[in-house]
Amino acid sequence: MSRSDLSVLDVFFNPRTVAVIGASRDPTKVGYQILYNLKQKYRGKIYPVNPHAKKILGLKCYKSVLDIKDDVDLAIISVPAPVVLSVVDECGRKGVKGLIVISAGFKEIGGEGVEREKKLVEIVKKYGMRMIGPNCVGVYVPKTGLNTTFLNPSRMGFPPHGHIAFISQSGAFGIAVLDWAAMRGVGISKFISVGNKADVDEADLLDYLVKDPDTRVITLYIEGVERGQEFREALKRTTLRKPVIALKSGRSEAGARAIASHTGSLAGTDAIYSAVFKQTGVIRAYGMEDLFDMAVALSMQPPAPGKRVAILTVGGGSGVMATDACIDLGLEVPKLSEATEEKLRKVLLPIASPHNPVDVTGSARDEHLIESVEILMRSGEIDAIIWIPYFMVPGISEKIVEKFIERVKKVNRELDKPIPIVGAATGGEYTWKLAAKAEKLGIPMYLSVERAAKAVWALSRYGEWLIKNGVYEEYVERFRKIVGY
Amino acid sequence: MSRSDLSVLDVFFNPRTVAVIGASRDPTKVGYQILYNLKQKYRGKIYPVNPHAKKILGLKCYKSVLDIKDDVDLAIISVPAPVVLSVVDECGRKGVKGLIVISAGFKEIGGEGVEREKKLVEIVKKYGMRMIGPNCVGVYVPKTGLNTTFLNPSRMGFPPHGHIAFISQSGAFGIAVLDWAAMRGVGISKFISVGNKADVDEADLLDYLVKDPDTRVITLYIEGVERGQEFREALKRTTLRKPVIALKSGRSEAGARAIASHTGSLAGTDAIYSAVFKQTGVIRAYGMEDLFDMAVALSMQPPAPGKRVAILTVGGGSGVMATDACIDLGLEVPKLSEATEEKLRKVLLPIASPHNPVDVTGSARDEHLIESVEILMRSGEIDAIIWIPYFMVPGISEKIVEKFIERVKKVNRELDKPIPIVGAATGGEYTWKLAAKAEKLGIPMYLSVERAAKAVWALSRYGEWLIKNGVYEEYVERFRKIVGY
Numbered sequence: 001m002s003r004s005d006l007s008v009l010d011v012f013f014n015p016r017t018v019a020v021i022g023a024s025r026d027p028t029k030v031g032y033q034i035l036y037n038l039k040q041k042y043r044g045k046i047y048p049v050n051p052h053a054k055k056i057l058g059l060k061c062y063k064s065v066l067d068i069k070d071d072v073d074l075a076i077i078s079v080p081a082p083v084v085l086s087v088v089d090e091c092g093r094k095g096v097k098g099l100i101v102i103s104a105g106f107k108e109i110g111g112e113g114v115e116r117e118k119k120l121v122e123i124v125k126k127y128g129m130r131m132i133g134p135n136c137v138g139v140y141v142p143k144t145g146l147n148t149t150f151l152n153p154s155r156m157g158f159p160p161h162g163h164i165a166f167i168s169q170s171g172a173f174g175i176a177v178l179d180w181a182a183m184r185g186v187g188i189s190k191f192i193s194v195g196n197k198a199d200v201d202e203a204d205l206l207d208y209l210v211k212d213p214d215t216r217v218i219t220l221y222i223e224g225v226e227r228g229q230e231f232r233e234a235l236k237r238t239t240l241r242k243p244v245i246a247l248k249s250g251r252s253e254a255g256a257r258a259i260a261s262h263t264g265s266l267a268g269t270d271a272i273y274s275a276v277f278k279q280t281g282v283i284r285a286y287g288m289e290d291l292f293d294m295a296v297a298l299s300m301q302p303p304a305p306g307k308r309v310a311i312l313t314v315g316g317g318s319g320v321m322a323t324d325a326c327i328d329l330g331l332e333v334p335k336l337s338e339a340t341e342e343k344l345r346k347v348l349l350p351i352a353s354p355h356n357p358v359d360v361t362g363s364a365r366d367e368h369l370i371e372s373v374e375i376l377m378r379s380g381e382i383d384a385i386i387w388i389p390y391f392m393v394p395g396i397s398e399k400i401v402e403k404f405i406e407r408v409k410k411v412n413r414e415l416d417k418p419i420p421i422v423g424a425a426t427g428g429e430y431t432w433k434l435a436a437k438a439e440k441l442g443i444p445m446y447l448s449v450e451r452a453a454k455a456v457w458a459l460s461r462y463g464e465w466l467i468k469n470g471v472y473e474e475y476v477e478r479f480r481k482i483v484g485y
Numbered sequence: 486m487s488r489s490d491l492s493v494l495d496v497f498f499n500p501r502t503v504a505v506i507g508a509s510r511d512p513t514k515v516g517y518q519i520l521y522n523l524k525q526k527y528r529g530k531i532y533p534v535n536p537h538a539k540k541i542l543g544l545k546c547y548k549s550v551l552d553i554k555d556d557v558d559l560a561i562i563s564v565p566a567p568v569v570l571s572v573v574d575e576c577g578r579k580g581v582k583g584l585i586v587i588s589a590g591f592k593e594i595g596g597e598g599v600e601r602e603k604k605l606v607e608i609v610k611k612y613g614m615r616m617i618g619p620n621c622v623g624v625y626v627p628k629t630g631l632n633t634t635f636l637n638p639s640r641m642g643f644p645p646h647g648h649i650a651f652i653s654q655s656g657a658f659g660i661a662v663l664d665w666a667a668m669r670g671v672g673i674s675k676f677i678s679v680g681n682k683a684d685v686d687e688a689d690l691l692d693y694l695v696k697d698p699d700t701r702v703i704t705l706y707i708e709g710v711e712r713g714q715e716f717r718e719a720l721k722r723t724t725l726r727k728p729v730i731a732l733k734s735g736r737s738e739a740g741a742r743a744i745a746s747h748t749g750s751l752a753g754t755d756a757i758y759s760a761v762f763k764q765t766g767v768i769r770a771y772g773m774e775d776l777f778d779m780a781v782a783l784s785m786q787p788p789a790p791g792k793r794v795a796i797l798t799v800g801g802g803s804g805v806m807a808t809d810a811c812i813d814l815g816l817e818v819p820k821l822s823e824a825t826e827e828k829l830r831k832v833l834l835p836i837a838s839p840h841n842p843v844d845v846t847g848s849a850r851d852e853h854l855i856e857s858v859e860i861l862m863r864s865g866e867i868d869a870i871i872w873i874p875y876f877m878v879p880g881i882s883e884k885i886v887e888k889f890i891e892r893v894k895k896v897n898r899e900l901d902k903p904i905p906i907v908g909a910a911t912g913g914e915y916t917w918k919l920a921a922k923a924e925k926l927g928i929p930m931y932l933s934v935e936r937a938a939k940a941v942w943a944l945s946r947y948g949e950w951l952i953k954n955g956v957y958e959e960y961v962e963r964f965r966k967i968v969g970y
Contacts, residue, residue: 028879109836155877157913170802172847172875176911179877180932183913223805249805252812258805258842286813287806287935288911317655320708320734320743321772327737328771351594357743362657390657392640392664394513426661426773428642428668447665450772 008130009200009208011098013141013190015073016044019065019096021087022079022103023048023056030102031078032056033150038076040153041145045070065094074098076138076148081105084134085119092127099124100148101133107196108135121198136195137171140178142188143214151175162187163216163299164292165209167202169194169223177221177288185436186292189214203227206234210241216299216482219291220246223259228276235280240471243298243462247285248273281465283458290454296444297455301420302412302479303463305472306383308332309456310376311357314364314390318449319357322386322424325453331460333357340379347371356382365395370407377411377419383463384456387423388449391434401434405441409485418476418485420459424452442483493615494685494693496583498626498675500558501529504550504581506572507563507588508533508541515587516563517541518635523561525638526630530555550579559583561623561633566590569619570604577612584609585633586618592681593620606683621680622656625663627673628699636660647672648701648784649777650694652687654679654708662706662773670921671777674699688712691719695726701784701967704776705731708744713761720765725956726963728783728947732770733758766950768943775939781929782940786905787897787964788948790957791868793817794941795861796842799849799875803934804842807871807909810938816945818842825864832856841867850880855892862896862904868948869941872908873934876919886919890926894970903961903970905944909937927968 020038024031035048035057046059047068053061062068065075065087075096079087084103091099106117117134124131132138138148142161159181168174171193178191189212192205202220209215218238225231238244250256251270277284285291309326311333313319323333336344336356344354348368353359358376360368369389376382387404389396397403412418423445425435435445446452466472505523509516520533520542531544532553538546547553550560550572560581564572569588576584591602602619609616617623623633627646644666653659656678663676674697677690687705694700703723710716723729735741736755762769770776794811796818798804808818821829821841829839833853838844843861845853854874861867874885882888897903908930910920920930931937951957 151877152879155915157915168802170800172800172878173802173806173911175877176800176803176875176916179913179916180911183917221802223802247806249802249809251809254812254818255805255809258801258808258818258840258844287810288933289935315655315657315661316743317653317658317706317708317734318661320740321658321732323743324734324736324740325772327739333737333739333743355743359743390661392636392660393657394637426658426665428664430640430642431661431664432668448773450774 008097009204011073011130012100012132012139012192013146014144015098015146017047017070017073018042018044018146019047019049019068019072019075021049021065021075021077023050023053023061025053025056030150033152034076034078034102034148035059037147037149037153041147043145047072065090065096068094072096074100076100076102078102078150081113081116085116085123088120088123092123092129096129099129099131100136100138101131102136102138102148102150104135106134106198117196117198124199131199132192133195134198137174137193139193140188140191149175157182159186159188161189163189163214164219164295165190165212165215165217166219167192167194167205168221170221171195173221180288181292185439186296197226201227203230203234206238206244210238216242217295218242218244219295220244222246222248223250232276232280235276235282239281239465240469241475243283245283245285245291245294245298245458246277247287247291281469283461289451293446293451293455294458297422297459298462300442300444301422301459302418302476303466303472304384304420304456304460305417305463305467307460308334308382309384309386310382311386311388312369312372312376313357313359313388314362314393314396315388316359316361318388318424318426319359322388322449322453323357325450326456329453329457331453331457334381336379336381340375340381343375344372347375362390362393363395364393366397366400366403369400370404373404373421374407374411377408377415383419384459385419385421386449386452386456387421387443389423389425391425391431392427398434401438401441405438405443408443413485418480420456422446422452422455424449493582494689496558496615497585497617497624497677498631499629500583500631502532502555502558503527503529503631504532504534504553504557504560506534506550506560508535508538508546510538510541515635518637519561519563519587519633520544522632522634522638526632528630532557550575550581553579557581559585561585561587563587563635566598566601570601570608573605573608577608577614581614584614584616585621585623586616587621587623587633587635589620591619591683602681602683609684616684617677618680619683622659622678624678625673625676634660642667644671644673646674648674648699649704649780650675650697650700650702651704652677652679652690653706655706656680658706665773666777670924671781682711686712688715688719691723691729695723701727702780703727703729704780705729707731707733708735717761717765720761720767724766724950725954726960728768730768730770730776730779730783730943731762732772732776768946774936778931778936778940779943782907782944783947785924785927785929786907786944787903787961788951788957789869789905789941789945790902790948790952792945793819793867794869794871795867796871796873797854797857797861798842798844798873799847799878799881800873801844801846803873803909803911804844807873807934807938808842810935811941814938814942816938816942819866821864821866825860825866828860829857832860847875847878848880849878851882851885851888854885855889858889858906859892859896862893862900868904869944870904870906871934871937871941872906872928874908874910876910876916877912883919886923886926890923890928893928898970903965905941907931907937907940909934
């Protein structure tokens, strides 16, 4: 089995049949919860394996994976570490294609665990299987309902299907992010907790996800990478087609020390990762919100063809703060030409400011935002727009979101280089009802202008990378087909 | 009327009677909405003034403020700019103590507006009144129900009573922040939109709020300050007793240009503000979330007596990221002594890590967090704690919040220098149900470890300031009385 034969990784996301080895009748056990969570949405066949039970959660139990008559595509293994090797050998004999080994007690504990992991990999390779883990949480794939996580669903939520893939070296952090994404309404294409990465690792998954039609953006949480060369090569291939955003922890010496005691990974010096990310066009995130703020923007909006940002605001103060935030990030907030200012002046209220930031003022009505955005988009003087609508002011109607986005899409359809737009919506329930609608229609919205500016920065950074590598047009053409404008 | 006679500012927050001059019967007008919003919670007497109406919203109308028999403490003025001067003169003759002039059309429009504002101030001074505005949104005081804002409440929320005062130079931004605070559950003592600051300005309000028993922390949004000397002196006096956090926009040249067209304020070079903030112990924020993340921490927790942070986590990855975030901010995440690690080892699971970050692991139970936090607090080796509980893991009970905080308070009661604690809770609905409970009981919680680290940084920064000025003990003694430990 060559690592380049990646279609086999499909088995981890869309298996026809799944065996849960170590399924338990005891609701406090991981082996119960995996089965419970899996049953909720997964529509393939599920075969629990437990030598002591006849039925669990209404499903017939098998003494061994070898007793299952049907083919088994994927086995999820949660037996105690000392039993894993024999169970995996049975999977090999059965012809199982993929394994997700949830069980801990391998390399991460040192000593005998290291030896045990080595033997595990030998068995996996001997039978030509592929394996995620050990010591992981597995996968969550909203589209197929495959869910190998083991936390009680009364305590966590699962996000809907979407276009962001998330590969996490930390299982707990991965789970927390899924839970947060569910609350935030961020859609996920595939979540993979890679655990000890004894077989499948980030490089494999990048090569798989770059071809995955459901994935537009790939996000990574990394503590340390072992196959550095392969990782770099995979990143290089991937970023020319899809943006990759990485949250690499252990930046500080104290953080690297903490990693050593957490996963036993060698964090390596942070400078090496920085260099690799720079060489391969990876966008680096500095926290969970940062990671997803940027990912959401890149999944919804085209890359920016440059650094020139126009700010279109209903609130003057927010316009000033957005300007500061852009400049802090190395973006530009250029003055507009006399001609463009004149066009804006014609459609705006007399008290409005046609300079950049364009301040339509709190007395604005829908048309002031809609006409201005078209003028800005067509000006040829800017590469991206931050929209700050203040939905609560009386002149702005409840229909502003639909009307504004319809115009934006129409204009973008006619432009050679589409102009990306993100929004900032500081406010409460009403504001976020409308902001959520905007996100549904394709404009990402942020609670603060600083976060919106960071999102634009990511769009600009990725645009720069695509242009530098001569693939901007190609990417944009593909993107237009996906989003329909 | 001397500026130092500040008790008169009470009239802006707790008036016995309020006249609404420019009250309107037309629900689309500001003069209607002010009256509507004011009526919701304010329990003093309200006198609408409108020469053409008999009753508005069930309240008897007066042709002029002079026709009101009762004394009028505060007049809220929303008549067109050209009428403001005569109306204000009537207020003076009536003996009104305070004016909130909502009307725009003054200095901010230049030209005749500048002259009009000058005359306005002359009249105000002639009668010994005080004035907030013009061109402002006024005040919101949850405790007395006084609310002079004019947005439709179907489109915005109002936060509950709390301990953070917020002075905003931008009305729209101020409103958006109130709305956000309502959703986030952040309590406000007093909100003041200062508008053009023709009379009452930040310096006055600082001197007032430093004595206000409902205010623990003062937050500011500033574009430009005119009375620089007075501002600096007021800051100096204030920060020795209460933390002040300032969000100053127009940091960049482009931002400063935007301010000029927004409020006509001279932003001044940012370096001057930076220097003043440094000299006066003001903590600078770089965005709305940053401002309130820090304010919430300072309102709930004692200042940190140093920079040494312990991280107590259920998730290893989050511990690493929290460490990175602390180091980025100039905090320390020190190794613990052998003796402390030994104590931790005795109460933790064998797989847990007793180093800093202390990783109790996803298998932890309540007691692991509770015993560890006491050991850390009593160690004498750390000055603050970041708690990362992962409420969703099965071993952590629903009662963890009460149990953990009870222990924290008990230990802090016994320590000479109380140790501040903030939490990071990445997650969804269940997590935030418990996190909200923690905030109610006094531990601020953040969605990400980076934000929790920034909150600790603010606590450490303020502690440093108090120690440097020899008032740490005094502050802590007062703080203990307020929070009861």
